[in-house]
Amino acid sequence: AAGVIQSPRHLIKEKRETATLKCYPIPRHDTVYWYQQGPGQDPQFLISFYEKMQSDKGSIPDRFSAQQFSDYHSELNMSSLELGDSALYFCASSLAQGGGYTFGSGTRLTVV
């Protein structure tokens, strides 16, 4: 069965650089979520999209932005990267009527 695809798997950036993370949800899933998991931390909700519109917003820095495109894939754009942005970034997708969430394998971002 198709899963949630995230790219890249690993990313190394320098401080003040920009990063773009991509997420391809399960086909026909209409909702996408982004989470950030710092070292030894639980995943923290960043932002979600339902039918290409932002549906909820969590603790996402102003330096970050995200969108969902017409093909339902989503991108998380991170600018002016800081060392503290180093984390595992997960994307998950679901159907609005329930059925559970499926997480991707994550993108590990390291800021040096």
Added chain:
Amino acid sequence: AQSVTQLGSHVSVSEGALVLLRCNYSSSVPPYLFWYVQYPNQGLQLLLKYTSAATLVKGINGFEAEFKKSETSFHLTKPSAHMSDAAEYFCAVTNFGNEKLTFGTGTRLTIIP
């Protein structure tokens, strides 16, 4: 707002012994509850979920959890621990199944040979 509390950030059990990982939730409306497992440097894998059907939920790898409304609990159990169960376990809650998940702080399970 909903939240989950996982009691015990680290749990150690002997191989073959009972595994019990505790999760208590707080929610103003009937919750949907989940248990995820995360192996080192890997993603989150769904073990099981409660979505207001049967209160005893069976998941993968021999795990199960029981939703107890009176105790606001959703503890995860496995009768006999296996070395491959060593991982981080997260309990999570949401309200309507299509809203964000709120995770607990996780429990690291260690299996003693």
